[in-house]
Amino acid sequence: MTEAPAYDTTSFVDLIDAFRDLQETLCLVAPPPAATLELTAAVADVTKRLKEFEAPEGHRVARDREMGSDVHPMLVKYEATDTSDTSLAGTVTFNHAHMGGGGAVHGGVIPMLFDDLLGMFVSRRGQPNSRTAFLNVNYRSVTPVLRALRVDARIEKIEGRKTFVTGTISDGYLVCAEAEALFVRLLPGQP
Numbered sequence: 586m587t588e589a590p591a592y593d594t595t596s597f598v599d600l601i602d603a604f605r606d607l608q609e610t611l612c613l614v615a616p617p618p619a620a621t622l623e624l625t626a627a628v629a630d631v632t633k634r635l636k637e638f639e640a641p642e643g644h645r646v647a648r649d650r651e652m653g654s655d656v657h658p659m660l661v662k663y664e665a666t667d668t669s670d671t672s673l674a675g676t677v678t679f680n681h682a683h684m685g686g687g688g689a690v691h692g693g694v695i696p697m698l699f700d701d702l703l704g705m706f707v708s709r710r711g712q713p714n715s716r717t718a719f720l721n722v723n724y725r726s727v728t729p730v731l732r733a734l735r736v737d738a739r740i741e742k743i744e745g746r747k748t749f750v751t752g753t754i755s756d757g758y759l760v761c762a763e764a765e766a767l768f769v770r771l772l773p774g775q776p
Protein backbone atom coordinates (compact mmCIF):
# COMPACT_ATOMS: atom_id res chain seq x y z
CA MET A 586 0.00 0.00 0.00
CA THR A 587 1.36 3.47 -0.88
CA GLU A 588 1.73 5.93 1.97
CA ALA A 589 -0.69 8.87 1.94
CA PRO A 590 1.07 12.18 1.18
CA ALA A 591 1.66 14.41 4.20
CA TYR A 592 0.29 17.44 2.39
CA ASP A 593 -3.15 18.67 1.44
CA THR A 594 -3.45 19.35 -2.28
CA THR A 595 -6.62 21.44 -1.99
CA SER A 596 -5.00 24.08 0.21
CA PHE A 597 -1.82 23.92 -1.91
CA VAL A 598 -3.89 24.70 -5.03
CA ASP A 599 -5.12 27.82 -3.19
CA LEU A 600 -1.50 28.78 -2.47
CA ILE A 601 -0.55 28.30 -6.14
CA ASP A 602 -3.60 30.34 -7.23
CA ALA A 603 -2.52 33.15 -4.88
CA PHE A 604 0.97 32.94 -6.43
CA ARG A 605 -0.50 33.10 -9.96
CA ASP A 606 -2.44 36.19 -8.87
CA LEU A 607 0.84 37.72 -7.61
CA GLN A 608 2.58 36.90 -10.92
CA GLU A 609 -0.19 38.48 -12.96
CA THR A 610 -0.40 41.54 -10.70
CA LEU A 611 3.38 42.03 -11.05
CA CYS A 612 2.80 42.37 -14.78
CA LEU A 613 0.20 45.12 -14.28
CA VAL A 614 1.88 47.57 -11.87
CA ALA A 615 4.42 50.41 -11.74
CA PRO A 616 5.21 50.84 -8.01
CA PRO A 617 7.48 53.64 -6.76
CA PRO A 618 10.94 52.63 -5.36
CA ALA A 619 9.98 52.75 -1.65
CA ALA A 620 6.97 50.47 -2.21
CA THR A 621 9.11 48.16 -4.38
CA LEU A 622 11.66 47.80 -1.55
CA GLU A 623 8.94 47.08 0.99
CA LEU A 624 7.25 44.54 -1.28
CA THR A 625 10.56 42.82 -2.09
CA ALA A 626 11.11 42.27 1.64
CA ALA A 627 7.57 40.92 2.07
CA VAL A 628 8.01 38.42 -0.79
CA ALA A 629 11.43 37.38 0.61
CA ASP A 630 9.72 36.71 3.95
CA VAL A 631 7.19 34.40 2.28
CA THR A 632 10.01 32.55 0.47
CA LYS A 633 11.92 32.15 3.76
CA ARG A 634 8.80 30.69 5.39
CA LEU A 635 8.24 28.26 2.49
CA LYS A 636 11.84 27.03 2.69
CA GLU A 637 10.97 25.58 6.11
CA PHE A 638 8.94 22.97 4.22
CA GLU A 639 11.48 21.89 1.58
CA ALA A 640 10.96 18.23 0.70
CA PRO A 641 13.02 15.67 -1.25
CA GLU A 642 12.20 14.86 -4.87
CA GLY A 643 9.19 12.57 -5.02
CA HIS A 644 7.57 14.26 -2.01
CA ARG A 645 7.03 17.76 -3.44
CA VAL A 646 3.45 18.89 -4.07
CA ALA A 647 4.37 20.72 -7.30
CA ARG A 648 5.25 17.35 -8.86
CA ASP A 649 2.06 15.58 -7.72
CA ARG A 650 1.25 13.74 -10.96
CA GLU A 651 -2.45 13.45 -10.23
CA MET A 652 -2.79 17.23 -9.88
CA GLY A 653 -0.72 18.29 -12.93
CA SER A 654 -0.54 22.01 -13.69
CA ASP A 655 -2.92 22.94 -10.83
CA VAL A 656 -0.11 22.59 -8.28
CA HIS A 657 2.86 23.83 -10.33
CA PRO A 658 3.58 27.58 -10.23
CA MET A 659 5.27 27.75 -13.67
CA LEU A 660 2.76 25.75 -15.68
CA VAL A 661 -0.34 27.18 -17.33
CA LYS A 662 -3.56 26.07 -15.68
CA TYR A 663 -6.13 24.36 -17.92
CA GLU A 664 -9.24 22.20 -17.63
CA ALA A 665 -9.44 19.13 -19.87
CA THR A 666 -11.33 15.89 -20.15
CA ASP A 667 -10.42 12.80 -22.13
CA THR A 668 -13.32 12.38 -24.56
CA SER A 669 -12.04 8.94 -25.67
CA ASP A 670 -8.88 6.84 -25.38
CA THR A 671 -7.35 8.97 -28.11
CA SER A 672 -8.94 12.41 -27.80
CA LEU A 673 -9.11 15.21 -25.28
CA ALA A 674 -11.01 18.52 -25.14
CA GLY A 675 -10.85 21.38 -22.68
CA THR A 676 -10.32 25.07 -22.04
CA VAL A 677 -7.48 27.39 -21.12
CA THR A 678 -7.49 31.08 -20.25
CA PHE A 679 -4.13 32.83 -20.48
CA ASN A 680 -3.63 35.87 -18.26
CA HIS A 681 -1.45 39.01 -18.21
CA ALA A 682 1.48 36.98 -16.84
CA HIS A 683 1.45 35.01 -20.12
CA MET A 684 1.29 38.03 -22.44
CA GLY A 685 4.09 38.82 -24.86
CA GLY A 686 2.68 42.08 -26.19
CA GLY A 687 -0.39 43.63 -27.77
CA GLY A 688 -2.82 41.27 -26.07
CA ALA A 689 -1.08 38.22 -27.57
CA VAL A 690 0.19 35.26 -25.56
CA HIS A 691 4.02 35.04 -25.44
CA GLY A 692 5.30 32.67 -28.14
CA GLY A 693 7.23 30.63 -25.56
CA VAL A 694 4.29 30.03 -23.28
CA ILE A 695 2.27 28.21 -25.94
CA PRO A 696 4.79 25.32 -26.40
CA MET A 697 4.94 25.02 -22.60
CA LEU A 698 1.18 24.53 -22.47
CA PHE A 699 1.29 22.01 -25.33
CA ASP A 700 4.18 20.04 -23.77
CA ASP A 701 2.32 19.73 -20.49
CA LEU A 702 -1.14 19.11 -21.99
CA LEU A 703 0.08 16.56 -24.56
CA GLY A 704 2.59 14.97 -22.17
CA MET A 705 -0.01 14.40 -19.46
CA PHE A 706 -2.42 13.01 -22.08
CA VAL A 707 0.22 10.61 -23.42
CA SER A 708 0.99 9.58 -19.87
CA ARG A 709 -2.69 8.73 -19.24
CA ARG A 710 -3.72 7.26 -22.60
CA GLY A 711 -0.52 6.53 -24.53
CA GLN A 712 2.58 5.41 -22.70
CA PRO A 713 3.44 6.58 -19.18
CA ASN A 714 7.01 7.59 -18.42
CA SER A 715 7.64 9.12 -21.86
CA ARG A 716 9.73 12.15 -22.78
CA THR A 717 9.18 14.74 -25.49
CA ALA A 718 11.40 13.90 -28.47
CA PHE A 719 10.02 16.74 -30.61
CA LEU A 720 7.33 19.38 -30.29
CA ASN A 721 6.57 21.46 -33.38
CA VAL A 722 4.29 24.47 -32.94
CA ASN A 723 2.66 26.57 -35.66
CA TYR A 724 1.25 29.95 -34.67
CA ARG A 725 -1.75 30.32 -36.98
CA SER A 726 -3.30 33.48 -35.51
CA VAL A 727 -2.79 35.62 -32.42
CA THR A 728 -3.59 33.70 -29.23
CA PRO A 729 -5.46 36.22 -27.07
CA VAL A 730 -5.11 36.60 -23.29
CA LEU A 731 -8.15 36.86 -20.99
CA ARG A 732 -10.42 34.71 -23.18
CA ALA A 733 -11.58 31.17 -22.60
CA LEU A 734 -9.97 29.23 -25.46
CA ARG A 735 -10.58 25.67 -26.51
CA VAL A 736 -7.85 23.03 -26.41
CA ASP A 737 -8.03 19.73 -28.25
CA ALA A 738 -5.57 16.87 -28.52
CA ARG A 739 -5.45 13.56 -30.30
CA ILE A 740 -3.20 10.53 -30.15
CA GLU A 741 -2.50 9.89 -33.84
CA LYS A 742 -0.58 6.62 -33.53
CA ILE A 743 1.49 4.50 -31.20
CA GLU A 744 4.47 2.65 -32.67
CA GLY A 745 6.55 0.67 -30.19
CA ARG A 746 7.89 3.20 -27.64
CA LYS A 747 6.70 6.16 -29.74
CA THR A 748 3.43 8.04 -29.25
CA PHE A 749 2.57 10.63 -31.92
CA VAL A 750 0.14 13.28 -30.75
CA THR A 751 -1.36 16.52 -32.09
CA GLY A 752 -3.04 19.47 -30.41
CA THR A 753 -4.77 22.77 -31.14
CA ILE A 754 -5.70 25.94 -29.29
CA SER A 755 -8.76 27.64 -30.83
CA ASP A 756 -10.72 30.83 -30.28
CA GLY A 757 -14.19 29.86 -31.51
CA TYR A 758 -13.69 28.59 -35.05
CA LEU A 759 -10.31 30.31 -35.39
CA VAL A 760 -7.25 28.11 -34.85
CA CYS A 761 -4.67 30.08 -32.84
CA ALA A 762 -1.91 27.48 -32.61
CA GLU A 763 -1.37 23.85 -33.46
CA ALA A 764 1.23 21.35 -32.35
CA GLU A 765 2.53 17.97 -33.35
CA ALA A 766 4.72 16.04 -31.01
CA LEU A 767 6.48 12.75 -30.47
CA PHE A 768 6.85 11.28 -26.98
CA VAL A 769 9.22 8.33 -26.51
CA ARG A 770 8.73 5.92 -23.63
CA LEU A 771 11.85 5.57 -21.51
CA LEU A 772 13.47 2.15 -21.17
CA PRO A 773 13.81 0.64 -17.67
CA GLY A 774 16.69 2.40 -15.93
CA GLN A 775 16.89 5.16 -18.56
CA PRO A 776 17.53 8.53 -16.86
Ligand SMILES: CCCCCCCCCC(=O)SCCNC(=O)CCNC(=O)[C@H](O)C(C)(C)COP(=O)(O)OP(=O)(O)OC[C@H]1O[C@@H](n2cnc3c(N)ncnc32)[C@H](O)[C@@H]1OP(=O)(O)O
Pocket residue numbers: 650700701704705708715716717718719745746747767769770771772775
Ligand atom coordinates in the same frame (compact mmCIF):
# COMPACT_ATOMS: atom_id res chain seq x y z
C1 LIG B 1 2.63 12.19 -15.23
C2 LIG B 1 3.76 13.08 -15.70
C3 LIG B 1 3.47 13.63 -17.04
C4 LIG B 1 4.46 14.69 -17.40
C5 LIG B 1 3.79 15.65 -18.33
C6 LIG B 1 4.71 16.65 -18.84
C7 LIG B 1 5.47 16.10 -20.01
C8 LIG B 1 6.73 16.84 -20.18
C9 LIG B 1 7.68 15.97 -20.93
C10 LIG B 1 8.96 16.67 -21.09
O1 LIG B 1 9.01 17.88 -21.23
S1 LIG B 1 10.38 15.75 -21.11
C11 LIG B 1 11.63 17.01 -21.24
C12 LIG B 1 11.94 17.40 -22.67
N1 LIG B 1 12.46 16.26 -23.39
C13 LIG B 1 13.71 15.81 -23.18
O2 LIG B 1 14.48 16.30 -22.39
C14 LIG B 1 14.09 14.60 -24.00
C15 LIG B 1 15.59 14.57 -24.35
N2 LIG B 1 15.82 13.45 -25.25
C16 LIG B 1 15.91 12.18 -24.75
O3 LIG B 1 15.89 11.93 -23.55
C17 LIG B 1 16.02 11.09 -25.77
O4 LIG B 1 16.47 11.62 -27.00
C18 LIG B 1 14.66 10.35 -25.97
C19 LIG B 1 14.26 9.67 -24.66
C20 LIG B 1 13.54 11.27 -26.46
C21 LIG B 1 14.86 9.29 -27.03
O5 LIG B 1 16.10 8.64 -26.79
P1 LIG B 1 16.20 7.06 -26.70
O6 LIG B 1 17.67 6.73 -26.68
O7 LIG B 1 15.37 6.52 -25.61
O8 LIG B 1 15.53 6.56 -28.02
P2 LIG B 1 16.14 6.42 -29.48
O9 LIG B 1 17.06 7.54 -29.82
O10 LIG B 1 16.64 5.01 -29.60
O11 LIG B 1 14.80 6.59 -30.34
C22 LIG B 1 13.68 5.74 -30.15
C23 LIG B 1 12.82 5.93 -31.37
O12 LIG B 1 12.33 7.30 -31.37
C24 LIG B 1 12.77 7.96 -32.55
N3 LIG B 1 13.14 9.34 -32.20
C25 LIG B 1 13.82 9.75 -31.12
N4 LIG B 1 13.98 11.10 -31.12
C26 LIG B 1 13.34 11.52 -32.24
C27 LIG B 1 13.12 12.79 -32.82
N5 LIG B 1 13.54 13.92 -32.22
N6 LIG B 1 12.43 12.86 -33.96
C28 LIG B 1 11.94 11.74 -34.57
N7 LIG B 1 12.10 10.51 -34.05
C29 LIG B 1 12.80 10.40 -32.93
C30 LIG B 1 13.99 7.20 -33.02
O13 LIG B 1 14.20 7.38 -34.40
C31 LIG B 1 13.55 5.78 -32.68
O14 LIG B 1 12.63 5.34 -33.63
P3 LIG B 1 12.57 3.80 -34.08
O15 LIG B 1 12.28 3.00 -32.83
O16 LIG B 1 11.47 3.72 -35.10
O17 LIG B 1 13.94 3.49 -34.64
